[in-house]
Amino acid sequence: MKAVAAVATLCLLAASANAALLSRLGGQAYYDDVLNITWTADANLAASTTFGAAGISNTPGLEGQMSWDTAQSWIAGMNAASYLGVSTWRLPHMVDINNDGCLNNFVFNNTDCGYNVVSVGPNASEMASLFYQTLGNLAYYDTSGVPQLPGLGIQFTGPFANLGNTLYWYDLATTSNPPLADLPSPDNAWYFGMPSGGQRVTGRATINPMTA
Template structure:
């Protein structure tokens, strides 16, 4: 006896679609072309040029105090030559607490906010440095010295380097867009690319600025999603053939 389940075709389609939605994404930094990089965990798009303020001619060397760096990012209009689009919703990278609240204790394990080895997405610059670019800090999480620290991977502490898809990554460090809560009128969070540490610095100092914007410029399914879509299409085609018979 053949048992027919009502709307079985629709149910299977819903199941396949649900599996596609629940497919875990592998964290990655995608080169979208046109000078843009997409982080699929933070769901933000970075300028590929980590010193675009200088490259674009806005500033002679890219070094700016915190107020000037924020003004540059917030007023930036970047033309995407691949999609022939202009984007104006830029900002500096942000910080939120690594834990449930700000922790101003020093650590090397990435467990506090004044720390090396922060891989939490709550620190956008540190996440880029450690996770997306695979760079090392002066100290390991256990607190031992690592000779291959920094943006060159060999302990060199000055200059610029292309790392992975990122271009013109600078040393000594970058401003975040977040004021330092204990002294919000005086200090801001910074990420020190010389040594891979996150800390605070006086807003009058001069550091580099790396612009970021929310979302993706090209919502393209990743390879895993394509594979699952093909499997689902095959299942649906098989059901359709059986119904015809």
């Protein structure tokens, strides 16, 4: 079983014509028959189960959030515990198409950085595939950069519990972005934003939710 834990980026699914989410492990996980991976049913499992990882927020309203490095520890603990009888959990994958980070290539369509990012084919990001293809959500901006929704917020969450309007980590770190005002450190990682459908990088120390 290919098992995926979404850390600080979200794992949600809703049935569509393109993909089916099939209940697994007594309803505690869902298999995506397009990506060939299995997601935990609780999109914020870390809020209730830390697997011994330190640094996970328990602040009201921010429960389960963590930095990218803490997310690595959380996944390691999850596998050590063989959660749901599985020891191959990981964060969602994405492809940095030109290995250039997310600095000069932020656009509104068909790339790895921005909105309406690649969600099908070999360069598809797993979270983008879930958000756009499986769940049928729209990005806040259309492919011309014009707002197409009345406000920020995920529209469809599918059968998942605790799939929220927050950011979820990918498994890919990057040092491609030079220091900027909003990214003072080169130690960054990719994330997917459920409120807007945006995909980009932020500092690895940023506190985001973790889901599997």
